[in-house]
Amino acid sequence: MTMTKGEPPAAGAADAPQRRSHVPGDGTAGAAAIEQARHDMLHEVRGRKRTRIGADALMEALILQGADTLFSYPGGVILPIYDILADYPQIRHILVRHEQGGGHAADGYARASGKVGVCMGTSGPGATNLVTAIGTAQLDSIPMVALTGNVAAPLLGKDAFQEIDITGITLPMTKHNYLVRNADDIPRVVAEAFYIAKTGRPGPVHVDFTKDALQAETRAEHPSLDEIIAGLPGFRPTFEGHPRQLKTAAREIATAKRPLILAGHGVLIAEAWDELKALAEKAQIPVAWTLLGIGAMDEEHPLAYGYMGMHGWKHVNRAIQSADLLIAIGMRFDDRVTGSVKTYAPYARIIHADIDPAEIGKNVAVEVPIVGDAKNVLQGLTRLVHAVDPADRAEYLAQLKEWREESLGSSWHGSGRSDILTADHVVERIGALTDHVATYVADVGQNQMWLARYTGFRRPHSHISSGGLGTMGFAVPAAMGAALGNPDAETWAVCGDGGFQMTSQELMTLAADRIPVKIALLDNKKLGMIRQWQELVYAGNYHSSHLPGPDFVKLAEAYGIPAFKVSTTNEVDAAIHAAQAVDGPALIWFEIEQEQNVYPMMPAGKGLSDLIEQRGPEE
Amino acid sequence: MSPDPAAATPVSAVPEAPPVRAVPGTGEAKRHMLIVLVMDRPGVLNRVASLMRARNFNIDSLAVSRTDKEHISRMTLTLHGDDVAVEQAAKQLYRLIDVLKVQDVTQDQVVEHELALIKVRATDGNRGEVIKIVELYKGAIVDISAESVIVEAHGTETEIDALVALLRSYGIKELVRTGATVMLRGAGSIEEALKL
Numbered sequence: 001m002t003m004t005k006g007e008p009p010a011a012g013a014a015d016a017p018q019r020r021s022h023v024p025g026d027g028t029a030g031a032a033a034i035e036q037a038r039h040d041m042l043h044e045v046r047g048r049k050r051t052r053i054g055a056d057a058l059m060e061a062l063i064l065q066g067a068d069t070l071f072s073y074p075g076g077v078i079l080p081i082y083d084i085l086a087d088y089p090q091i092r093h094i095l096v097r098h099e100q101g102g103g104h105a106a107d108g109y110a111r112a113s114g115k116v117g118v119c120m121g122t123s124g125p126g127a128t129n130l131v132t133a134i135g136t137a138q139l140d141s142i143p144m145v146a147l148t149g150n151v152a153a154p155l156l157g158k159d160a161f162q163e164i165d166i167t168g169i170t171l172p173m174t175k176h177n178y179l180v181r182n183a184d185d186i187p188r189v190v191a192e193a194f195y196i197a198k199t200g201r202p203g204p205v206h207v208d209f210t211k212d213a214l215q216a217e218t219r220a221e222h223p224s225l226d227e228i229i230a231g232l233p234g235f236r237p238t239f240e241g242h243p244r245q246l247k248t249a250a251r252e253i254a255t256a257k258r259p260l261i262l263a264g265h266g267v268l269i270a271e272a273w274d275e276l277k278a279l280a281e282k283a284q285i286p287v288a289w290t291l292l293g294i295g296a297m298d299e300e301h302p303l304a305y306g307y308m309g310m311h312g313w314k315h316v317n318r319a320i321q322s323a324d325l326l327i328a329i330g331m332r333f334d335d336r337v338t339g340s341v342k343t344y345a346p347y348a349r350i351i352h353a354d355i356d357p358a359e360i361g362k363n364v365a366v367e368v369p370i371v372g373d374a375k376n377v378l379q380g381l382t383r384l385v386h387a388v389d390p391a392d393r394a395e396y397l398a399q400l401k402e403w404r405e406e407s408l409g410s411s412w413h414g415s416g417r418s419d420i421l422t423a424d425h426v427v428e429r430i431g432a433l434t435d436h437v438a439t440y441v442a443d444v445g446q447n448q449m450w451l452a453r454y455t456g457f458r459r460p461h462s463h464i465s466s467g468g469l470g471t472m473g474f475a476v477p478a479a480m481g482a483a484l485g486n487p488d489a490e491t492w493a494v495c496g497d498g499g500f501q502m503t504s505q506e507l508m509t510l511a512a513d514r515i516p517v518k519i520a521l522l523d524n525k526k527l528g529m530i531r532q533w534q535e536l537v538y539a540g541n542y543h544s545s546h547l548p549g550p551d552f553v554k555l556a557e558a559y560g561i562p563a564f565k566v567s568t569t570n571e572v573d574a575a576i577h578a579a580q581a582v583d584g585p586a587l588i589w590f591e592i593e594q595e596q597n598v599y600p601m602m603p604a605g606k607g608l609s610d611l612i613e614q615r616g617p618e619e
Numbered sequence: 620m621s622p623d624p625a626a627a628t629p630v631s632a633v634p635e636a637p638p639v640r641a642v643p644g645t646g647e648a649k650r651h652m653l654i655v656l657v658m659d660r661p662g663v664l665n666r667v668a669s670l671m672r673a674r675n676f677n678i679d680s681l682a683v684s685r686t687d688k689e690h691i692s693r694m695t696l697t698l699h700g701d702d703v704a705v706e707q708a709a710k711q712l713y714r715l716i717d718v719l720k721v722q723d724v725t726q727d728q729v730v731e732h733e734l735a736l737i738k739v740r741a742t743d744g745n746r747g748e749v750i751k752i753v754e755l756y757k758g759a760i761v762d763i764s765a766e767s768v769i770v771e772a773h774g775t776e777t778e779i780d781a782l783v784a785l786l787r788s789y790g791i792k793e794l795v796r797t798g799a800t801v802m803l804r805g806a807g808s809i810e811e812a813l814k815l
Contacts, residue, residue: 171666172673176716179661196716233813234658234719321637346637358710361703365643 054183054214055081057222058147059088061190064222067118067145068092069109069484071102075122076162077149080214094484094513097505099126101477103133103146104503108478110142111464112439113485114271116197120147124162127208128169132471134204135173139468140292141265143202145193146170152212153181167208175203181210183218188231195228200237200373201356202269237355241372241380249327249351249368250384256325256349258396259285262308265292265467266330266354266374273297273460275378276329284388286400288316290331291452294463299436299456305400309337310602311449315407317600317608319400323348327381330354330374333363334468343607353377420593421569423447423522424454427494430520431455433576434490437462439482443475443495446528449598451494461486473502479517480506490580491516497523497549507559510585518579519587521552524594532597536612537604556587563587646701650679650776652731652801653705654809655694655712656720659685663717667694670715676700676708680733680776680798688810691719695800697776719813728804734797735779736761737770740790749789756782767792775799 058081062070069092074082085093096102099121106117117137121130127148137144151160167179176196178189186209193205223231253259267276273296280287280297286305287297297304306316320326326348331337333352338344341364352360353370360369370377390397427450430440436458442448442465457463464482466474479493500521510517531545556563562582564575566589579586600611657663664683671678679697686693698705709721741749742765749768750760758772772782776799783794803809 167662168665171662172669175714232716235716341642342639343637344640346640356714358707358714361643362707363643365641 051217053080054186054216054218055084057183057186057218057220058190059084059091061187061222062118063088063090065191065194066115069094070118070120071096071105071481072120073099073102073126075126075149077123077151077211078120080211094509096509099129100132101503101506101509103130104136104474104477105481106144107133107137107142108441108464108481109485110144112461112482114461116143116145116194117481118145122162123148123150124164127166128164131169134170134206136466136469136471136474137204138173140466141202141269142204143198144204145197146204146206148208149214150208150210153210156210170206174206177206179208180213183213183216184220186213186218187220187222191223191228192232196235238371239373239376241353241370241377245368245370246380246384249370249381252325252349252351252368253283253327253385258323259325259327260319260323261285261287262326262328262331263287263289263293263296264329264331265290267293267296268460270330270374272375272378275375275382277301279378279382282382282387283385284390284393285327288319290337291465291467293331294452295457295460298458300458307452311598313407314600314611315403317611318403320345321609326350328352329378332359338363339602340605340607343609421567421590422596423450423592425569426520426522426572426590426592427451427454429572430492430576433573434492438490438492439464439486441475441479441482441491441493443499444470444472445496445499446532446598447494447496447522472499475499476519477503477506480510480515483515483517492518492520494520494522496528497521497525498527498547501549507556507561511560514584517585521587521589522592523549523552523589524592525549526594552587552589561585561587563589565589567591644701644703644707646703648699648701650697650699651705651723651725652799653696653709654722654724654801655696655718656809656813657692657694658717658719659690659692660717663692666715666717667712670711671708674708674711682798682800686810695798697799720809722809724801724803729801730804731775731799731801732773733776733779733799734773736795737772737783737786737791738767738793739770739786740766740792741768742766745789752785758782
């Protein structure tokens with residue numbers, strides 16, 4: 001590709017515009033300038049003493065913010081960054097195979113590490129390819145900084161090659177975004193981007209740099225934290241719960257007979273799992289969790305009750321429907337959690353604590369709103385509530401236990417059947433053979449629900465799932481990021497054959513960078529959740545839910561990734577062990593039962609009391 | 620399949636059907652006026668407008684201008700909705716990094732003003748009538764041609780609505796309105812209250 005920097009002649013110059021030469025060495029002033037630029041490129045950039053340009057300011061800012069990994073794909077306008085990237089060995093650059101993969105990887109990195117994930121793409125298609133990943137991070141409140149290049153400032157708005165109004169596109173789906181046209185603004189903007197991304201309710205921040213801003217010389221200094229905060233007067237999250245509201249909440253808890261804590265993602269974001277346990281234990285309140293709240297409590301804890309919502313456990317939804325008090329911490333009463341709001345938790349008063357005031361009263365009316373982060377609120381509540389003797393809750397807890405036993409036995413999850421290979425069995429074995437402490441990354445659909453229900457999660461940040469946006473193709477690239485974000489944990493991507501085929505190009509990244517992700521591909525040759533809805537809601541009209549795929553073992557092996565095929569129950573454990581033994585990425589192709597559904601299921605528009613259940617096919 | 624409410628409920632007096640949970644924001648819609656102070660940064664108007672669109676709030680009018688404070692702009696935004704919906708709009712606006720202050724002044728003592736320019740068909744035969752009406756509304760004629768006049772009017776939204784309705788019978792050729800601008804009465808200042 002020819003790289004030309006189209007610098008338009010200065011408009012309205014007093015003198016007649018001088019013809020600019022593009023022929024090196026022809027003796028004109030223009031040719032001399034080109035020669036000089038070439039000389040500067042060779043000697044300043046490659047030499048030790050080159051000038052500091054906007055791209056340097058960007059890399060310095062990333063390092064100052066503690067970034068150590070950059071998931072990126074090069075392109076024309078971000079070449080100034082690639083030109084200096086090797087000068088910053090502190091940043092590990094992962095060359096992804098598609099920008100969407102880079103975006104999800106940064107997301108997975110953030111979820112596994114608790115740090116800000118960073119991804120980058122070029123202008124135009126590079127930037128639009130990041131959009132799905134940015135949206136995924138936005139809906140799940142993930143701290144992410146997405147960097148894009150754009151055409152040089154004089155070309156903005158001219159429909160230049162690979163120009164798109166990407167800040168216009170990301171504006172409604174980011175926590176904040178910036179278009180930087182001046183190199184001197186880069187240190188401040190990048191520092192602000194990180195601060196905004198991780199402070200309060202986290203979220204993605206997108207920064208778009210014009211090519212000339214990346215190339216221009218700059219002496220701008222990096223701001224201090226105080227300067228960053230002073231520069232953002234409109235951004236002042238509330239961390240401390242209001243004492244009066246905490247007291248009111250404690251009074252509600254004291255009089256409740258059937259209280260239930262609903263733990264959401266906010267508990268994990270605030271790293272408040274110890275505080276959650278402390279409150280639950282002191283006041284003897286069982287804990288249910290949302291999809292993104294999985295891991296906030298060890299599932300083996302006696303007060304851990306389970307996963308709620310559309311495909312949640314029946315006993316959990318039953319407890320919600322019968323509770324007289326819901327203590328919701330860092331969750332947002334999403335429609336997949338409540339179903340029809342009118343029939344949701346009809347007997348419950350609600351305490352709702354969230355760091356984002358806009359979430360409180362948005363979907364359900366609540367009796368006690370508390371704005372604050374989960375850690376502060378849980379600490380405050382634990383201080384104020386009375387210690388409850390387990391004996392005083394004996395009747396309630398016994399009933400919950402009875403419901404749980406009934407529910408575990410009633411919904412078909414195929415386990416124990418050796419004649420067919422069921423997804424829940426595979427997921428259960430992955431959980432068991434990794435001691436329930438790996439990082440498990442879900443894709444979207446049935447596989448996501450099976451993973452959430454049957455793995456058994458025992459530590460925070462062990463479960464990663466695209467909850468809000470429900471982005472198919474998430475698992476493999478997000479697991480790639482998660483493996484780098486938390487290298488101490490074994491990382492498993494659990495996906496269906498549909499989602500896997502959406503981003504399987506990242507197999508090459510896994511292979512090239514030897515990122516040790518173990519992929520469990522649950523292949524039912526279907527878009528399983530689509531098929532399930534077609535079966536149950538659309539009278540069996542199975543249009544386009546049958547999804548033939550390739551030979552996945554051959555596919556993985558083509559990338560140099562060891563792969564195993566499993567078609568029967570008795571091969572499962574050996575394959576998992578074999579994948580674990582591989583030093584690097586590995587794939588297991590599980591050919592599972594093709595028509596297994598996820599039960600129970602709450603049909604859309606219905607309430608939590610209207611679950612569809614099935615015991616499975618007659619044996 | 621569904622849990623048995625009798626088993627599920629703690630109290631002995633179980634209602635026949637479970638109580639219906641109130642859904643937020645189903646009250647009576649009325650006009651609200653919001654004052655929004657924002658950082659004067661590129662794209663801030665786009666952010667506010669985009670948010671209102673994405674969150675399904677309908678802006679009735681929006682007036683934007685600078686303030687006397689450097690870097691701060693002021694918007695007066697009117698919209699229809701019930702109290703909960705408008706509170707939700709305000710909370711969503713607060714989430715924007717560039718938004719400094721949102722205040723619903725619907726219930727407050729305010730001076731509310733809007734400017735309108737109305738080009739009305741007026742000939743020798745009826746120009747006198749038009750001028751009389753305009754005078755009654757304390758408006759002014761700022762341009763006259765053989766077939767039309769331009770009326771300048773200011774007042775509350777309702778006052779201008781009334782004038783426009785009266786002039787409509789003569790034939791309105793063009794109408795432009797700035798949208799409401801409001802300021803709280805008394806010595807208090809929303810700008811001075813900002814802690815920057």
